[in-house]
Amino acid sequence: MESAKEAGGAVRAPAVCSAAQSALARAEAELRVQSRRSFLLRDYGEARTLASQALIAAQSCDLHARIVRDQWRARSAAALQDLAAWIERATGIARHVPGGEGVKEGLLRAEVTLGEGRNSFDAAQYERALEAADRGKAQIDATIGSIRGFIDRFEASPRRATWKRWVVDTLRESRRLRRPVILVDKLRRQLLLLQGDDEIASYAVDLGAGGIDSKVRAGDEATPEGRYQVTEVRGPGQTRFYRALMLDYPNSEDRARFRRLRRAGRVEPGSEIGGDIEIHGKGGRGQDWTLGCVALEDDDMDDLVPRIRVGTPVTIVGMIPEGVLP
Known part of the structure; x- marks a missing residue:
């Protein structure tokens, strides 16, 4: 179960990993029961069966956790990459408008959020990384909206x-x-x-x-x-x-x-x-x-x-x- 724990099994595959924990607990309980019996009366057959079931369940937990982890990693990596591209694009667009504090603050907030997402990604906290990427994209969308509003007004200039x-x-x-x-x-x-x-x-x-x-x-x-x-x-x-x-x-x-x-x-x-x-x-x-x-x-x-x-x-x-x- 240590491998599954490293992959975040309890969070990423809770049902499968909970079943694995239950199977392991039953195997350990049966092992304790038999160990308390006298030597000649001990029968570890059921314990071996339960242990085998627990091993299969643990492997399933590990597999599911790794699959889900890899999915989150891929999604968060793509989202962070997209956010970085949007920030670069928005920074380029921002050159075309006067340097309003709102635009600068919006870009700065998005860059800070991108940094938070990258730190979470490096710590294998892919869910938090994806949440940061989504939050940063919302910040960029708002900033681009402000820029677009100015450009629209500029295009309608009486000049x-x-x-x-x-x-x-x-x-x-x-x-x-x-x-x-x-x-x-x-x-x-x-x-x-x-x-x-x-x-x-x-x-x-x-x-x-x-x-x-x-x-x-x-x-x-x-x-x-x-x-x-x-x-x-x-x-x-x-x-x-x-x-x-x-x-x-x-x-x-x-x-x-x-x-x-x-x-x-x-x-x-x-x-x-x-x-x-x-x-x-x-x-x-x-x-x-x-x-x-x-x-x-x-x-x-x-x-x-x-x-x-x-x-x-x-x-x-x-x-x-x-x-x-x-």
């Missing part, structure tokens, strides 16, 4: 029509002039290089630490939205960010918008509009960290820059609406 117009006009210009253009989708953290109806390349990007908020003033660390042009191409040694495409932010539309916001009291007194917005290297950090620029990995800048020249249109939008791209 959506403006973004669509900018993208459509940029693509029309590319077809007319037969030259490449750059589109930056802030929500998806993606830079697209297109010419006419053809996508030439796509790169992942990091944004300003202000996330997907639109730039309002200097120091807000937000990436601006608008239609720009490359004003200068800088190579290694000309920028501290490996390579850089300088943009003409702020343009006339940015300045007009800044004046409107200042008149409306939505910009702090003494604030400036800012500048020095670039598409540069040193990206690929998996988080938004720049002062408002768009950052790519250095290898991606090596691929992008040779295709670009001064005057290349660059359009940055909160998101590219569905159905706009060819």
Whole structure:
């Protein structure tokens, strides 16, 4: 019964193991009865029969316990693996929304629960591991729901029509002039290089630490939205960010918008509009960290820059609406 005990027989196969314990108790009781008799009157036949039955019952208990244990182990291992994948997926999705404390706390709780589940799994407490995995999945579901709610509101933004117009006009210009253009989708953290109806390349990007908020003033660390042009191409040694495409932010539309916001009291007194917005290297950090620029990995800048020249249109939008791209 020790082997069955190690496999958690009393919990995982209670009926079978209880019967085995009863059979063992009967065999031990018969053995005690015979041992109290005088030597010549002892008959261990019944004890041997009961012992044999107890052995078979114990083996059955052990087998059932191991089968159930292995089933729990497989289920909990799969559930923990799924939870880890969901946490990774949710963390990636969370990059697309402002860093709300609720989202961060939800991800942290799920990671802590995953750790609890893994500890239980390592201790062969597979039922507890599965319970932790289920609890963690519920936490992730709630977090993803919060993220999805934000994205839905973002997609319904009143600026959506403006973004669509900018993208459509940029693509029309590319077809007319037969030259490449750059589109930056802030929500998806993606830079697209297109010419006419053809996508030439796509790169992942990091944004300003202000996330997907639109730039309002200097120091807000937000990436601006608008239609720009490359004003200068800088190579290694000309920028501290490996390579850089300088943009003409702020343009006339940015300045007009800044004046409107200042008149409306939505910009702090003494604030400036800012500048020095670039598409540069040193990206690929998996988080938004720049002062408002768009950052790519250095290898991606090596691929992008040779295709670009001064005057290349660059359009940055909160998101590219569905159905706009060819």
